[in-house]
Amino acid sequence: MGFVMVLSWSRQIFLRFFLDARMESFLLGHVAAFEAWGGAARVALYDNLKSAVLERRGDAIRLHPTLLALAGHYRYEPRPVAPARGNEKGRVERSIRYIRDAFFAGRQFADLDDLNAQAAAWCMADAGERACPEDASLRVGQAFERERDHLLSLPATPFVCEEVKAVSVGKSPYVRFDLNDDSVPATEVQRTLSVVACERLVRILDAQRVVATHARSWYRGEVIEVKQHVQDLVDSKRAAHAHRDTDRLVSAAPACRDLLRQAAERGEPLGRMARALGELLDPYGAAELQRAALDALGRGVPHVSAVRLALDRRRLQRHDPPPVAVPLPEHIQQRDVAVCHPSLAVYDHLTEPEDDPS
Template identity: 50%
Template sequence: MTIPPDLAAQILRLHHAEKWPTGTIADQLGVHHSVVRRVLEQEGVPTAAITRSSKADPFVPFIVATLEKYPRLTASRLYQMVKERGYDGRPDHFRSIVARYRPAPPVEAYLRLKTAPGDQAQVDWGHFGKITVGQARRPLFAFVIVLSYSRAIFLRFFPGQQMSYFLAGHQAAFARWNGVPRTLLYDNLKSVVLERVGDAIRFNDQIHAFAGHYRYEPRPVAPYRGNEKGRVERAIRYVRDNFFPARTFDSLEDINEQADRWCETVSLDRPWPEDRRLTVRDAYDRERSTLRPLPSTDFPCHERKEVRVGKTPYVRFDRNDYSVPHTFARKLVIVVADLDTVRVIDRSQRVIATHPRSFDAGRQIEDERHIEALKEAKGHARKGRQTDRLSHLAPSSTELIRALAERHRALGRHVADLELLLVSYGAERLEEAIREALEKGTPHPQAVRHILERDQEARGEKAALPLPLPDDPRIHGMRVRTHDLRDYDRLDEDPTQNDSEE
């Protein structure tokens, strides 16, 4: 707390002129005695501290020695150690005693880091809550990269921190600047550093390949050295304070369009910290020509994932289902995705499906050609099952169907007609009627029907009614034993006729 100058003057006057003690000054001015003591100590006036005996006095040498050896030891642990040695005081009071004797950490001074134009950029993520896409709630992260010399900021929002997003953020920044800094400074992110022991660093293989493609040096900062990447941390704080508050957006594309405009206007027009007579835009114009040129090709930043197609022709990727040709059911394929597109490729690297990417959840993204091809295949399969059954129960039907095909007839409808005749008249009668129709040169289901009805009428039987059944092999393969139905015919007899005969 800052002590007002007029209060400090009153304290000094009452002490020197009136000879009041510290406690009296504090009571009369309504301040704490530590405030009075601090003012007097700043003026070099020696003050005698009031010391009272305490239960902890016998343990002070042990406390001091332990804190010198373990300066970061917690008060609660030290309290347990002293309690085991006979201390019976309260833990809350003990904390104030520990604070009195704990050695103050040494104050560390830092050099102001200066970089040459085009020499360095700093990279980090910032978390900005969540974004709603349809029925999905996804995390919203800001990828921020700042040129260390000019302080030019590149800002891009992503729905996560995956490596594909991390590399895509770099690539978009390099394209915006039309160049690459010589060194990129990172925090010890898992996207960059897999393992670190002292100065021995094991980099992520993908970041090594990416850095090699763009010819820059990836350099992680030393642990607990936040000052080394202070420019990107201040840039993220600037985004939080200047760009994000009270901003509305309805999609990821919307907020990124707004971020691009902000980076090109407000962010570049702020004063340059090294010389406030200039703007960041002025320094950026000077730095752009010193960046290394871009390579002739882009690095592949897509997300790749091997998935297995289920029994339905869809692949599951990022909480949504994308259609594939039905011929790939139950096969392994590879999904390759960026922010805009999802592509599915087979084991030979051939693209079998392409869809716009969705960040919603639970959606089915379909290519109508995949669905129509599946329907057509299922229709042919159903016709094939019907034809196989007819060929088995009525072998002459094969020749009849071949004759229909030669005459360019609609086979599906005619096969269905033969199926109904099979159900209505049975396999034996149908086989005889088909052979007769073929012998007469009339290979058509209507001719077969006419023969069946003629024979049925000649036998004095009632006409069979067609009974369409569902396409279920359990029903079509069912065998029902026939029974003598003459007992049921007696129900139609007139009982009065029998009485008259008697």
């Protein structure tokens, strides 16, 4: 999209190109024009586009509230032209025709930044050297220097033109914005965050806290990630898996809880120890592991080796062979699950005759 603003007397042109036609780009064109000129026009005439005029009913006009906020910030008057009145916007229409013929036709550029740099240079050089329609003795650039003194002074801070949107994070740590997926830390899943986007950056915020920053992509269907976000997700999944293994171990053999606690006090790696104890649970069973853990606690040796030694000692006392783990598919394991069928005697009372209350 091309944004064009023309000063009424000097015919000084401001030209800038954007990758979309959203309201944020329309507002940013105003801000860039005022900054390039060093001041704001006192009155701005608008065609009846939706970014400026939302509704007309006779002489009653409802302007876009965001445009009114921009006008209030720079203290100028937004004034829509009458419908089907081409003479009221002739300066802009002729300037657009001039831009198409003198600037854009046959021009080559590498990217958007290159195109805008060429447009800014052309506005001040070639376009500024044409004769001023209001005073043929002046060039447009010379007339602009005179008109500059009559522009409104700029406020201390420019108008904020960033796009703000509320987004929901699902089970995966990504937010959808502009049909792209931007990563966030794994701690932000299942939450509602805010996306604040400008031309070059996409910031993702939780209230005032910035949780992620990405370079903005104007393509569609891309996954934009920060390596640390992906690594945190992998680490959290590993931690969750280890937590599930520990819960299963402690549920089967409660003595393992004290065993792990005492091992942690001695600086033992809990993840490795929980996995090792879990590998003993299936071949030896919950009851044997519970007795071996109590034995290790009684000896004051909270270590896997002490548990394994107690298991082997009891196995030798029973003259049992060493347990050999045989990995079986899940559907085979389910065949060996013992199912206790409930007694159907509780349904017998349904066939008994009811007592006659009389």
